[in-house]
Amino acid sequence: MICIKFYDGFLKDYPSGITPIEIALDMNEKKAREVLSASINGHQVELSTPITKINIQIVFYSWENTLGKKAFWHSSIHLLGQTLLQIHPQAKLTIGNPIENGFYYDVDLVDGPQQNFSSNLEERMLENARKNSIFELYSIYKAKSLDYYKENLYKIDIIKNLQEGDTTFCSNDDFVDLCRGTHIFSSGKIKYVKILNSSGVYWHSDEKNQQLTRVYGISFPNEKHMNEYLLKFEEAKKRDHRKLGKELDLFNFSDNVGAGLPLWKTKGTVLRRSLEDFLMRAQKKYGYEMVVTPHIGNKKLYKISGHIDKYENDSFLTRFSHHFGEEILLKSMNCPHHCELFKSQSWSYRDLPKRFAEFGNVYRYEQSGELHGLTRTRGFTQDDAHIFCTTDQLVDEFHRVIDLVLYILKSLGFEQYTIQISLRDLKIMNKYIGKEQNWKKAEEDIIEAVCNKNLPTKIIHGEAAFYGPKLDFLIQDSLKRNWQLGTIQIDYSLPERFDLQYQGPDNLLYRPVIIHRAPFGSLERFIALLIEHTGGNFPFWLSPIQVILIPISEKYIFYAEKILHLLYKYGIRSNIDLRSEKTGKKIRDAEINKIPFMAIVGEKEMYDGTISIRAHTIGNMGKFTFEAFLELLFNEA
């Protein structure tokens, strides 16, 4: 007998060799139907694997749990693989994975990549699912598995990198696949399948390798969950900043101006300016000083900084003068300019930290396939600053920057973000410049600063900048794609390359450290994410138009204009709807334009000198005196 402890602490004895699915059925037959996966002593296991260990703790997962969904989608990958082979018998399966919403399988279709899969694929997957075959995981000797896949070089490649005990296979129905699990019990649970899209990818993500077809799909145990997902997906698409940007008249692109170069309309400009003002005020409190540097710079500047070696092909060349032997580029970063500013005078240790801030417009030739609305452009505005400090001040200063970034995110309602410590990839060291000891120190500094702050972070190797490690703040867009917004970077390299110095208390010259930082990252990208998070319903202080006056008829325009001028006097961004439309139409349009407040004025209001207020998405708030309305507005702001 073995003793099983359940999640809620309940204990029960079972015969050795019992499987998790049998335990689930024994506990509650109805609930067992919802069980998709289980873990034993914290390790996710197959539902069909007999348990022999005594004294174990078991936890079951349903659809509501990420691990349950993961097992469900993992199992769906097998159905996809099986069905793809039925349709394309020559195809070579490679690697499949469950993802946040669904799963994918990379397959070499032999005839070259193909991306049009008919609904036939979905139907045949479901036919296979209905056979309700059990997913069984078992180990095979490495040599035998290599033999099994002698026609499939991709699988051989994977197996060669596995340890002897790790070559496990999964079989269900007539299909066998190299697999490490974990699966749901049987395929019949998979009731609905959607093939979402597919694209060409390279084996091991290397463009020198064979091109494969990646087929994305998603599956569900019932119609309700599928409809929920589809509805959410539709809702998410409505929040797309490219769509809302057009609808709310914020920005625009023109083929004549060029790809990836946003044109900011008047309303979008108000939004930008408001954000800039907000950040400037916040930074002032943190001791930043504003600077302005040109949009272009001499190539030799970027030679000193080291950027040119890495990014020359991604820079815009503006002018080449043979006579003077100089080349001038559009700037793609502000740090070299700020270093030159720092160098323009001598500094005492008493002057540090020195914090130079600039809304710097930079231009980078992003690959055509990378351009994406405002989140990836070829011209954008960094809310950049460079802090020149002593090594003693570094960690403390880093804390202050973290505080600032967190304050910004909180003020704008971003509650969910990932904080990522981006370090070097120790396998590709030629990507980085600077001395080993400086890198080590910088990486330790970041980790120390973050540990002190007790922030939930994850460490990712290979995401560092070429001159130093970073702390990145990542936020998801409406379609769950991650974007890096805020970033804080420690740099021992540029101070050396620019030979930056300050005079210490002992009269000797010392090298400062630079912290590069941008809380928004790029203003364009930040606004894109802000649009998607608010769905275009901006907080009052950011709304391009804050109040719209709606006269009931032409007779009350005069009164409305009086109110408008009063609002102007208090700096409220206001407008009047002068069209000869009915009130209902004007209100509808104001609601669609997401204007926070509508002020409706007619005979009644004119008679007693009031205004009727309707708040966006809230509705009629009744009559207000102008003073009472102002108070309401200032509470909003």
Place this chain on the structure above:
RNA sequence: GCCGGUGUAGCUCAGUAGUUAGAGUGAUUCCUUGGUAAGGAAUAGGUCAUGAGUUCAAUUCUCAUCAUUGGCUCCA
């Protein structure tokens, strides 16, 4: 940059299996002067992304380019 999809009026989209196009909405003008999410009418607005090719004839078919879009790769 790579593999697919898409490109028709300011916007959202129909349509033409080859004979130079239509709706809704927005815009303009007129009527209407209305009370919390769409009042009515008329008018203007398109070399059907661009360039080549096939054809008696191309917005429609083919190719290329550009833009855009979903992934991949990249992201100082």
